[in-house]
Each structure stands twice: as structure tokens, then as C-alpha cells.
Amino acid sequence: MAANYWTSTQRKYWTFTPEKLAEIRDDLDRQAAKAIEQHPYPDRRLMFIFLRDRLLQLAKRLPFRQQCVATALVYLHRYFLSTPMQNVNLYLLTATAFYLASKTEESPHHIRLVAAEARQAWPEFVPGDVSRLGEMEFCLISEMHSQLIVWHPYRSLIALKENQDLKLSNDELGLAWSIINDSYMTDLPLTCAPHLIAIIAMFLAVVFLPTAKAAGTLRPISHDTLANPDSGPFSSLVGRQALSGSFNAVIGNLQMSNHPGSQTNPAPNGKARASLNDSSSQRVDREKTIAAIKESEKLQNIMRFLVESGIDIEQMIESTQEMISLYDVWEQYSEKSIKDTVSRCLKSRALDN
Template identity: 60%
Template sequence: MAANYWTSTQKQNWLFEPYEIADLREEIQKQHVKVVEQYPLPDRRLLFIFMKDRIIQLSKRLSFRQQCVATALVYLHRYFLFNAMQNVNIYLLTATAFYLASKTEESPHHIRLVASEARQQWPEYVPSDPSRLGEMEFCLISEMHSQLIVWHPYRSLTALKENSKLALTNEELSLAWSIINDTFMTDLPLTCPPYLIAVTAMFLAVIFVPGKSSLELKPTPQDLHSMMDASRFSSLGGRSGISTTIGQALDGSATALGSNGIVKQNSQPSGGSSIKAKTLAAAASSEKMQNIVQFLVESDIDVARMIDATQEIISLYEIWEQYNEKTVKDAVTRCIRGQHLET
């Protein structure tokens, strides 16, 4: 196992440019064009929201560390880089990803226990024979070339919390933690290093706080270890207007992150939005915001990539508002039963 991210298999083998991922997916579609057209599935992000909920559903009666959910979702991202979603029993794969992640994250469960719980939750989709989960585990490990260690943004967020100049509050920390959780529904775990995701989440949390009242978000202050070990996977997704609120907060923060990392102020918030006005006033008078700007410049963060990550997060929240569990479940069911993947 690598002692740090920079020498890890994740950095060497599982970090892609967006166009590379697009090429891989296009190739999969070409190889499986018939089944893809016969069983169309919703947007990939909606499917990952669905799978995240299934992991949490499965783990309700199993003790686990929150990081197991994140690791399982990364495993699913990696698997679907080389496999069509239409060709696998998503319920069985999701249970397998959680089982494997629980071992990787040192909170293991016996295969019979996980198989039994999955069978109880989804009896029509999960075979009673635990060996089927073992077979799927072998396939999952094989697709990832036995490279199972995942470096998450949580560790980088911990380091940011300890930076006295940034002076992150518990509220900002909790919001950043939730934003990081939500990034696992996007391609960011495959396209961005974990530290950049953490910095982006921290930045969004800081500018979001002044305008958050309209959504009545009141995160409970928590210790970092409590958040990591709690059997919850906090999220901002699914709240009405969340993407608009964050977008306005970004606009009203009076920041324009240029390629050189310099933050410039606008003269006034456009549109007269109260959220923009609040955020502009906070940014203009905030020593913290200036310290964040200085931090971005001194740390040589790839600001262009950070902007892309921010846009991807906002796009996720936009589509999340359209999420309908029944619609996604029906599409998955048609695919599984149509190809007899449940047997």
C-alpha cells in the first residue's frame, strides 16, 4: 500500500482526463449498442444516487464506517469504466462493492451476513447463494486490477480544518463534508485528485454560508472523527433550489478565479439578489476570504480545474432535483429482468 497519495495506484492508474472517460464510455456503447438501446437507463448521476441509497439501505443493520460508502461508490465508478451498466445486476454489484469496501476500510462483515442482508432487502434481485456475491467480488477486484486502496478528500479536509489561517467553522466544515459526499455521484473521483475536491468543497462551503438561510440548512457541529464514523452519509442533494442558491452565492461572492489564481472583485452583485448581496458583503469584509485567496495562490492549486469541479457539483444538484427513485428503479428492473440477471 502506498504511503501517500502521490505514489498510490489511484494517482498512477485511476486519474483520468474527462475526454478519456468520454472515450471509454463511447467505446462501451459501441461494443454493447444493442443492449444499450434496448434498455435505456437514466442519467449516470441519477443511477449513482440510486446506488448510494441502496448501499445505505443495505448497511442500516450492519455496523460500518462512513468511508465505506465512499469507497464502495469509487469501486462502482471504476467498474463501470469498462462495463456497461445494462450488463450487470446493479443490486448484487452494489452489495458486493459495500462488502469489499468494508474489508478495505477495516470494518469487515462475513460474506454470508452481507449476502443475507442483501437478500432480505432485495429478495427478487439477489440470489440466495452467497457464492454469487463471492463471484461478483472476484470480477470487481479483477476489473480494478486488485488496486483497492482509495484516497479520499476527507483527509485533505482534515488538514484544511487544522489550518489556523483558514479558520473554518464547524458549520463550514459540516457543509464541506456534505459536498464531498455528494461528489461521489459525479465523475470527480476519477478526474480530480482528492485534495482538489476538498479545497473546492471548502471554498463552496465558505461562500455558501451567508446565503444558506433560504434553505434552512442548519448543520449540527460535529467532530471530524464523529462525522467519519457516523452511520450517516450527509448530503445537500435533493433540496429544492440548492443549485440556484449555490450559483447565486458564487456570483455574489464577487470572485472570479482566473487561471493565475487571483481573485478579483466585481463592483456590485448583479440582479439585486439578496443571496448575492449577502455573500458580496461577507466576501468584501471577510478576512477569511482573503486568506482563502492567499491560500489558493500559495498552494499553486489548479484553479481552472477547480472551476470545472465547481460546475460539475452545481450540475449534479441541478439534475438531483429531477431525481425520482421509482423512475430509476423501474428502468433498472426492466434491464435486470429483461436479461435475467437476477438468476
């Protein structure tokens, strides 16, 4: 086991540039073109939301550490770099990833117990033979080349909380914690160092804490969780639509150049006037948001911290945008639709036997 992230197998073998990741997936898609064409799955992020929910469904039945779910999701990310989703029983794989992660995170469960709980949760797709889960575990370990140790952003976030210059509140920490949990539905575990994900989550939490409070989406973080991150719940960010709108408003304004307004157009009426009024109102709201951010002493401290820390600002911006896009895509999530699609694929390809 590596003593730190910088010498870990995660950094050496399981961290990719977005371009390299796209290349790996394109090659995989070409190799499995027929299966993918016959059973197209929705956006990868939506599939990971579905898999995350299945992990939590299984975890409710068994005592577990929070990082078991996070580690299992990373295992799934890695596995799907060599195996298309259409070529595997996702329910059996999810149960196996949880079982393996629970051992890695030193919170083990007996294989028969995990298999029995998975069978009870998904009787149609999880075989009763315990050996099938053992075979899938061997396959999962093999595909990851026995490189099972995963470094997570939670400890880095705690370290940021202890930085006196940043002055993070528990509310901001709780919001950042949920954003980190949501990052496992994106490619960030494969493209970013854990500390960078923690910084992104902290930045977004500070910027959008007022919106989260207004939307009632805050989930307070307990002192027990601060002392022992494994004890906290694997909570997600709720009220995603409101926050997604705020994300886009701020980022949009930061990227906008000054263009002439629509005042040169003829005076609108009817729907055109209503549309213009809405646009003007949104512009005013965005301007107020940007002004508030610029006047925030805490945000200025964070900006100073980012400059002095020497992190890759360009990578942070791109990764922040990836988090923002997740909340946009999340609005399209339909568990029933994905469940039906997966079911048809498993039955058609006889992957449930």
C-alpha cells in the same frame, strides 16, 4: 499499499482527464450499443444517487465505517469504466462493492451476513446462493486489477480545518463534509485528487453557509467525527434546490460581462412587467451576494490560500461547476422511476437469476 496519494495506484491508474474519461465511455457505449438502446438509463449522476441510496439501505442493517460507503462508490465508478450498467445486476453489484469495501476499510462482515441482508432488502433481485456474491467479488477485483486502496478527501478537509489562516467553523466544516459525500455521485473521484475535492467543498461551504443556515440544511459535525472521520454519518446535503439556485446565481454573475440592460425596451406591462421585476430582483440579489463575498475576510483568506497553494485553479473551477450541476440534476431524481427502469432491464436480460 502506497504511503501517500502521490505514489498510489489511484493516482497512477484511476485518475483521468475529463476528455480521457469521455473517450473511455464513448468506446464502451459503442460496444454495448444494443443493450443501451434497448434499456436506456437516466443521467449517470442520477444512477449514482440511486446506487448510493441502495448502499445506505444496506448499511443501515450492518455496522460500518463511513468510508465503506465512499470506497464502495469509488469501486462502482471504476467498474463502470469497463462494464455498462445494463450488463450487470446492480443490486448484486452494490452488495458486493459494500462487502469488498468493508474489508478494504478494515470493517469486515461475513459474506453470508452481507448476502442475507442484501437478499432481505432486495429479494427479487439478489439470489439466495452466497457463491454468486463471491463470484461478483472476484469479477469486481479483477476489473480493478486488484488495486483496491482508495484515498478520500476527508483527511484533507480535517487538515484544512486545522489551518489557522482559514479559520473554518464547525458549521462550515459540516457543510463541506456533506458536499464531499455528494461528490461521489459525480466524476470527481475519477478526475480530481482528494485534496482538491476537499478544497472545492471548503470553498463552496464558506460561500454558501448563510444560504444553508437560512434553508435549515446544516448538519452539525461532532467532535468524535473530527477525531475519527470514520465515525461520522454519510450524510448528504439537504435542501438542494435552494443551494442550487445560489450556486447558479453566484457563478452566473462571476461569468457575466457587463451588458446593456433592458431599459431600452418599451415599458412592459402584464406578464412582461412581472418577468422584468423578477429579473431585476434576482439581479439585485446576485449583486448583494457578490458584494458580500468580496467583503468577506474569510473568503479573501481562502483566495490567498488558493493562490499560494499552487493548485490548478482552472481544474478547480471546472470541478466546482460539476458539483453545481449535480444539484441541478438532483432535482430530477425519482427513485421509483429508476427502480422501475432497472427492474425492467434486469428481468428482460435475465440478470436477476
